[in-house]
Amino acid sequence: MTGTTIPVALGERSYEVRVEPGSLHRAADHMAAWFPRGRAVIVTDAHVAQTQLPVLTASLEAAGIACHPIILPAGEATKSWPHLSGLCDELLRLEVERSDNIVALGGGVIGDLTGFAASIIKRGCHFIQIPTTLLAQVDSSVGGKTAINTAAGKNLVGAFHQPSLVLIDPDTLDTLPVREVAAGYAEVVKYGLIDNRAFFEWCEANGNALLAGDGAARLQAIATSVAAKAAIVADDERETSGRRALLNLGHTFGHALEAETGYSDRLLHGEAVAAGMALAFRFSAARGLCSEQDAERVAAHLRSVGLPDGLAAAGVSADGATLAAHMAHDKKASGGKVPFLLARGIGETFLAKDVNLDEVARFLDGEARP
Ligand SMILES: NC(=O)c1ccc[n+]([C@@H]2O[C@H](COP(=O)([O-])OP(=O)(O)OC[C@H]3O[C@@H](n4cnc5c(N)ncnc54)[C@H](O)[C@@H]3O)[C@@H](O)[C@H]2O)c1
Numbered sequence: 001m002t003g004t005t006i007p008v009a010l011g012e013r014s015y016e017v018r019v020e021p022g023s024l025h026r027a028a029d030h031m032a033a034w035f036p037r038g039r040a041v042i043v044t045d046a047h048v049a050q051t052q053l054p055v056l057t058a059s060l061e062a063a064g065i066a067c068h069p070i071i072l073p074a075g076e077a078t079k080s081w082p083h084l085s086g087l088c089d090e091l092l093r094l095e096v097e098r099s100d101n102i103v104a105l106g107g108g109v110i111g112d113l114t115g116f117a118a119s120i121i122k123r124g125c126h127f128i129q130i131p132t133t134l135l136a137q138v139d140s141s142v143g144g145k146t147a148i149n150t151a152a153g154k155n156l157v158g159a160f161h162q163p164s165l166v167l168i169d170p171d172t173l174d175t176l177p178v179r180e181v182a183a184g185y186a187e188v189v190k191y192g193l194i195d196n197r198a199f200f201e202w203c204e205a206n207g208n209a210l211l212a213g214d215g216a217a218r219l220q221a222i223a224t225s226v227a228a229k230a231a232i233v234a235d236d237e238r239e240t241s242g243r244r245a246l247l248n249l250g251h252t253f254g255h256a257l258e259a260e261t262g263y264s265d266r267l268l269h270g271e272a273v274a275a276g277m278a279l280a281f282r283f284s285a286a287r288g289l290c291s292e293q294d295a296e297r298v299a300a301h302l303r304s305v306g307l308p309d310g311l312a313a314a315g316v317s318a319d320g321a322t323l324a325a326h327m328a329h330d331k332k333a334s335g336g337k338v339p340f341l342l343a344r345g346i347g348e349t350f351l352a353k354d355v356n357l358d359e360v361a362r363f364l365d366g367e368a369r370p
Pocket residue numbers: 045046047048051052074075076079106107108109110112132133134135136139140141142143144145146155172173174175176177180183184268269270
């Protein structure tokens with residue numbers, strides 16, 4: 001496979017996700033039409049500015065498009081009020097107009113922050129996602145969830161705002177540290193666990209090759225993940241029917257772990273999701289919903305690629321009540337109850353509305369600690 005284009009069908013908000021190795025070098029061919037004013041404002045972070053930004057600006061400038069990079073600090077702490085405010089001021093200083101497309105070049109942090117800024121600048125302008133982490137290529141660049149974290153929790157202030165285009169060059173992953181590749185891989189495994197057992201089996205067979213940089217495995221994982229996400233988003237853009245909530249598998253547990261570790265590089269988002277998915281499967285097994293064998297098979301695969309499979313491996317020692325208190329802020333909560341993504345088996349995830357947080361706290365108290 002050399003490349004593929006996956007449509008996200010959302011009526012007037014429809015767009016394409018183009019997956020093509022080497023495409024960052026040819027960015028102008030894909031994007032020039034989106035910059036009729038002959039200028040591009042590019043938001044990125046300090047790591048990506050060193051590794052990938054020069055490739056993008058070379059292509060755009062050769063096509064006569066002037067580039068204005070805004071370079072933010074790398075890391076989850078950038079998804080915050082102070083950086084949102086600073087970014088908006090800078091976009092206004094650069095006289096971004098409503099019809100402009102701001103470019104988000106980077107991982108999920110840059111994509112989520114830039115997308116949110118685009119949703120509020122002058123009451124909304126456009127943006128293009130050029131994701132450069134595995135996590136962003138398989139998940140965050142698609143679907144239009146944008147947000148920052150707040151003192152109360154993860155992604156609690158944000159907007160649904162779809163990009164105009166997603167341009168994925170898997171070759172950008174060549175410079176990504178292996179820990180970050182593994183963290184993104186957790187969201188790949190997620191698609192198998194949700195509703196595609198055959199894809200989970202593909203992950204078991206190909207996960208290590210993908211992490212070692214195998215191009216064919218990488219392309220296959222990205223194309224399968226994006227197609228799965230595009231179908232869910234097209235069906236339930238704003239997470240109202242319950243279908244999009246499936247993409248939250250492992251996240252209610254995972255976001256609590258991220259809160260406990262201070263949204264820092266102690267535990268990356270994908271690592272928290274891996275631990276959260278293993279917990280969701282063990283909790284499902286403890287409730288008699290899925291077999292112990294399936295729960296252990298999930299944990300074993302995550303361990304085999306170096307991802308955490310629970311509290312101990314995630315380095316979280318907080319008690320169950322403390323973790324459950326973080327979960328109470330979950331955006332899926334309704335009428336004071338938090339629905340949970342549980343599983344009847346691998347590829348059989350569903351949204352359970354009969355879970356109460358005391359039960360989750362007791363389950364977590366029974367889990368091993370560091
Ligand atoms: N909007 C969504 O649907 C969605 C989905 C999943 C995750 N997320 C969010 O995404 C965020 C995590 O994203 P992430 O894992 O991409 O983290 P990230 O954006 O922090 O990137 C990880 C690290 O890799 C560096 N980096 C990025 N691309 C690189 C490259 N090609 N070469 C070298 N270094 C590179 C970055 O500078 C950073 O240090 C979290 O905030 C999470 O909540 C959002």
